Amino acid sequence: MIGFQHYLLLATVLFAVGIYGVLSKRNAVAVLMSVELMLNSVNLNFVAINRYLVTDHAVGQLFALIVIVVAAAEVAVGLALIISIFRQRKSVNLNDFNLLKW
């Protein structure tokens, strides 16, 4: 029987995979995808907690919807930035973008 803890476990794994992707992927598009993965793990948490702990309101589900909307906007902005930066540097490899230092 699948229970609350399984959802939380899955969300944690997804979040960890997302963080790993954000911190280690060279490709900017892959990093953006990893961020999406983390957002989705949070969505999963919201929905699961709404189902098992706070059952009388749909607050968690509403939050999940908001996160999906914001994520769509974020992907649009993120991809626009990546395209813009690609036009400048002919690359999407994050190792090439190291101007943020002393």
Place this chain on the structure above:
Amino acid sequence: MFAWSLELAWLIVLLPFAAFALIGLFLHRWPRLSASLSILAIGLSFILSVLVAAHVFLGGMEEAFEMSIRWLDMPGLKVDMGLLIDGITGVMLIVVTLVALLVQVYSLGYMHGDPGFSSYYAYQSVFAGAMLGLVLANNFGQIFVFWELVGLASYLLIGFWFGRDSAKNAAVKAFVTNRVGDFGFLLAILFLQIIFGTLNFNGLAGEIAGYTNTAVLIIISILLLAGPIGKSAQFPLHVWLPDAMEGPTPVSALIHAATMVAAGVYLIARAYFIFSATPEAMMVIAVVGGFTALFAATIALVQNDIKRILAYSTLSQLGYMVMAMGIGAMTAGMFHLMTHAFFKSLLFLAAGSVIHAMANEQDIWKMGNLKDKMPVTTWTFVIGALALAGIPPLSGFWSKDEILLGAYAGGYMGFYLLGTLVAFLTAFYMFRLIFVAFFGSNKGGEHAHESPAVMTVPLVILAVLALVAGFVGSPLMDYAFAHYVTYPGAVHHDPNAMVMVISALVAIAGIVLAWAVYQKEWISHLALREKFRGIYTLLYNKYYIDEIYHQLGQIFIDGTAKVLFWFDIYVVNGIVNGIAALTGGAGKVLRYTETGQVQTYAGYMLVGVIVIAGLVMIAGFTMRYTVFM
């Protein structure tokens, strides 16, 4: 008779200060008005002082008059501002206001046309006011305030012609040298306040009478003596006074006679109850005074500058007064202070008249035969010199005789002989000056002319005083002076004919010797100078005291500078450079964390979030257990 004048005595102090404020703030554009106001103020002070003195001396006042208001009221420290009027104050009031008044009138002529005429009178007013405040003060706190004001005014007046480097340096020298003495004075005041809890003279006199710890009293006395040693230019702090003649000559007259150096002697007299409590302190005073008297008199023998001779003569006479204080003849010391104030201000003003006439020439060898060109100046100067030499019946004779008598009858044979020797030297160097400058055959005085009446009238008045002022303390008037200026336990010695005759004889001998050497030239002073070249050079260079102080100052200042340099280089710079090196080093290490890679920064963020989350969890557990346990 004039008892009401005592209630108004505070006006004596206030009037000159008011004149100073008015001139300084509003009237300095109008020199004549400034001078008139200043003279008016000191004139009114003089009249009031005469009334006060008349009440003290003739009105049969037996008790000292005292009034005061509270000035500072703090826990553990209460300082009053008040007046104390007794015989000593009465004498000082007359001397200070009279000499200051005559000097200010004389300055009308001497300072005529000076661009700083107004400020000169403003400074004169503050000088006189400060000195009057000092002699009227009823406690040590107030006396110290006015003491410092006197020092300030003297600084301003000595450096009055501050365009000249020598005047500027002399002013600084006077101020700094006085500061050395004032340091001791201030320490003594603090000791008195801490030990006895009061600074009032009468209060302290009562406390000290019952105080038995002589060691403390000696320390306080010596510290207190440092003040007069600085102010009255006693050895070893005498160096400022001869240089102080860089100021205008009337200022020298004021400093040497009434307002500046008299303050120190006055303080010894006023604090006599402290000094006389321990014979050791008295001995120190007597030795300092006696040494200064002889030391300065020998220097005066060979100086060539007319004002410098008079300056060393002042040092010598001040030493005389201080010595008198030290051997218990306080009355005689104050008496000599009074007579000296008259004839020394006379001598300085007459010297100023000569310098004025000689177009600022001060070398006596470049003068000569002034007696025909400047009769009034010459004869008043001679009267002053006779009084200083102690020729009977002029004022100096009576006061000097009182001091010598005090030493002789008190059993201080050493000081008696020293005093007699100094009297001889005094007569000699004064008449050396007179025979060379006024009666000499040099042609220097060809173009000299007598000074205007505004300058000669004060000379004549002072000459009359130099003639007659001594009678008030003489046997002829039954020692009226000693009756009023005295202290508990004072002993008065009967006049001794031998002392009188000897003091008169040595004075005459000094004059005759000067006459023989410098007028008749029976003995060549040039040959003498050759024969005693070593001594002559030593005396001419004032025993090299200035040079020694200069060297000591160099050593001390250089030494301090070396220590401070080391401190600056290794400690201050070390701290500053250390902080810089620490910052730089930290930067060098930490720069490697700034890779420029977004992912590295994201990693730091993750670590930060984990740490904060951990802290929140720990805090949460702790709170839970605290609540439940």
